[in-house]
Amino acid sequence: MQPANKRMKHLPILLAALLACTGTSAQEASDPYAKARAIIGDLGRITAPGGVQDSYKTRIGGIDQWLNVRGQDRANPMILFVHGGPASPVTPTQWQFQRPIEEYFTVANWDQRGAGKSYGETDPQTVAGTIRIERYVDDAIEVAEHLTARYGKRKLILMGHSWGTIIGLRAALKRPDLFFAYVGIGQVLDIRENERIGFEYAMAQAQRDNNAEALQELRSIAPYPGDQPITRERIIIARKWPQHYGGLSAFRSESGYYFQGPLLSPEYTPAQVDDLDKGSLLTLGRVLPEFLAVDFSTVKRFPIPVVMFLGRHDYTTPTAPTVRWMAQVEAPSKRIVWFEHSAHMVPWEEPGKTLVSLLEFVRPLAR
Known part of the structure; x- marks a missing residue:
């Protein structure tokens, strides 16, 4: 037997030999999700001759921003999906629900400024001063113009989720000529009213369960939103308990499938997954005053057809304000589609109904 210090000296060599025997590389050992990402990536690889599978950065709003474009037939209508957050891209979890949609649409996911893969392209301090809603809206319009030119599309379908519905609705109002229709998922309509409804839901659930911890925290910010400033600290408490009671993912107190999903994304490196949290820290506080005034x-x-996909149990962006708005707004056409088994994460929670609803109610508008 070798002395202990010599055993330690040769440990890397022995480990490499062991890994070679088991078919595992040293890189995979240090990154336990690498093999799973490769499998998911292979499953999602677009092999159809007329398909498109592009991941690239392009200059948008004066900085480099990332686009991910996928579809089995580039002749299909194209969706521009404007993600939520702020700074919560769809790209790292699109593998969970998007593949069937790609058979009937080409889907473009855009990592917004300061978010996801776009975060690492520009010095955060340079981006910090540009974090304004109107800048995001202009970015979305520029992305739409870029996509129509690059892929030979006359118009796009504009689809927004959560925070992305603020950007999407404003972009549609500003440049309706670019879009066949607008699809809102977890639509933000009136922030203060949303906050009030979500808080009251959480309080009622906590009282029903006699949840002492929840009641103590909720009462510490009551009345909410009230006349006091809606600070980041108050929002965290106000969102924590509706989500605990299924207001983010229906019938779930946690949403690990979504928050841990990027670890298995074939589109993201581990470093880019780490950038997700950095992007949230960069953007949320800076955009909060404008966000609260929405x-x-x-x-x-509304200048184009509008379709709302609403989760029946959504208490992250409660649906009542959107239902009221849809009843009174004038539009070329309008429709609400209810998702009875969803809260805020409709495409992830009911991917089958999402696809069917896009085919039945949205694809016919892209003419």
Whole structure:
């Protein structure tokens, strides 16, 4: 037997030999998700001759931003999916639900400024001063113009989720000529009203369960939102308990499938997964004052067809304000589609119904 110090000296060599025998590389050993990502990536590889599978950065709004474009037939209508957050890209979890949609649509996911893969392209301090809602709206319009030119599309379907519905609705109002229709998922309509409804739901659930911890925390910010400033600290408490009671993912107190999903993304490196949290820290506080003032209830006319995908149990962006708005707004056509087994994460929670609803209610509008 070798002395202990010599055994330690040769340990890397022995480990490499062992890994070679088991078919595992040293890189895979240090990154336990690498093999799973490769399998998911292979399953999702577009092999159809007329398909498209592009991942690239391009200059948008003066900085490099990332686009991910996928579809089995580039002749299909194209969806521009504007993600939520702020700074919560769809790209790292698209593998969980998007593949069937790609048979009927080409889907473009865009990592917004300061978010996901775009975060690492520009010095965060350079981006920090540009974190304004109107800048995101102009970025979305520029992305739409870029996609129509690159892929030979006359118009796109514009689809937004959560925070992305603020950007999407404003982009549609500003440049309706670029879009066949608008699809809102977890639509933000009136932030203060959303906050009030979500808080009241959480309080009622906590009282029903006699949840002492929840009641103590919720009462510490009551009345909410009230007349006090809606600070980041108050929002965290106000969102924590509706989500605990299924207001983010229906019938679930946690949403690990979503928050841990990027670890298995074939589109993201581990470093880019780490950048997701950095992007949230960069953007949320800076955009918060504008975010809290969002109210589309005064919009009486909408220039393009509008379809709302609403989760019946959504208490992250409660649906009541959107239902009221849809009843009074004038539009070329309008429709609400209810997802009875979803809360806020409709495409992830009910991917089958998402596909069927896109085919039945949205694809016919892309003419």
